[in-house]
Amino acid sequence: MNNGNFQDRVAIVTGAGRGMGEAVARRLVAEGAHVCLVDRDTAAVEAVVKDLDADKAFAVTADVSDPDAIEAFVQAAVDRWGRLDMLHNNAGVTGRSGPALESDLDDLDLVFAVNFRATFVAIKAAVPHMMGRGGAIVNMSSLFGTRAARGMGLYGASKAAVIGLTRTLAVELAPSNIRVNTVAPGAIETELLRSSNAPLLKPGGPTYDERLKTHPMARAGTPKEAANLIVWLLGDEASFVNGSIYHVDGALGA
Template identity: 40%
Template sequence: MPITDGIRTTESVRERSSVADETVVVTGASSGIGRAIAETFVADGADVVICSRTRADVEAVAEELNAADRPGSVFPVECDVTDRGSVAAFADATVEEFGGVDVLVNNAGGAGSGDPLHEVGPDDWDGVVEVNLTGTYNVTRAFADALREGGGAVVNTSSMAGRYGVAGMGPYSAAKAGVSALTRTLAVEWAGDDVRVNAVEPGFIATPAVREWLGIEEMPERDPVDRTVGTPDEVADTVRFLASDAASFVTGQTLSPTGPPNTFEPPAD
């Protein structure tokens, strides 16, 4: 006898791959990958709460996406993920407004100065580790009760820099490696609560900062496979998969939107 309930239909597959009607929190969503993640979830019909340290930035994103007549909605909140009081207030307000949280995307981060480790001062080290690693801890802990109460998914943004030691990115590499390790730990701890915890570790993605650094004038086309730079939308699609029921048997994993295997070397000029 078949072990499925019946032959799959197009509708059942779509439902399993959808995050419609979910309540989703995305940190660091004012631009780049975070904004693309928010836009992808809203287009799928989710209610998305976005935050960054500057309220005007996330308000502008919310205004634009809400005006685009998507099936979901965007709600902007000012929150500094390194400030535990700010994070606690953010979590409380979100749960009070929506009654819970289904998906948490920890995307807030920053790469730092780019100096070799022996020139990185203690304040610079602390700042990069706090926003990337401690910020992920702060937000996840604040939303822990809401996530564990009803089950759901957490997707953390790591980086290929966390897998490979990258010159000039010591604090960032260390912090992102910590995010990947934290992901694996939480996946074990929260599996019994029906919470899946995964991560993405993008390679070079054409965010505004990377495009300026590499001199990329136009967004790369998605069709060519043999390329060294991806798009924010490609990372967002990976995050959406990990958040959806299509990834129901995926937890404790780190997926790498990077194109052909590489060691996080900057693309050649």
């Protein structure tokens, strides 16, 4: 726990309807923050908010591939609570799973619009509201943004771009006391992980669960385990951590 240092602070979490985004949002609210939960799935994000303190959480339905929608939910959070202290760019897509050169430009545009451009646009919209007070931004990359993975080429490229952006903005925003870090998960048990792996499984080959058993810890991580790291990076206990890449992958990338 961060000992309540999120009391009355305001956060935006994208992709908050399930998985890691949901786990981060729940943890922040539990520790006193006000959280704007963003997801393109209205039913999913509203179900999460319904289970939280109504004074500390509200849901916004938005597709982060739409820059206007991003600017709108950033402004909505500020209008509601008068400030913005934290941003977690979690929303993402894997795109087409398979050889990179079998993808087309529509595949590329979608993956980069959601995974990279949305991260850039959200930070650009959020930073003016953090000036003078400081803030913390955590972007979602991936283990595949730091190493190659067959069948995940465009996804990995988009996540590598997130890492590059994170490092640059950490330096540029440091004088304003706005920290920018990135988390690069390995196998975290989410719907996205299972759906992206399904096309890569070969008939007669190892199943999804059998493949997990070959990982160093012989399992996938949980969204809560990833959220523990993300929430720490958003809090004051990480006040001198800036421009860093944190792996939460059970030693898969070691």
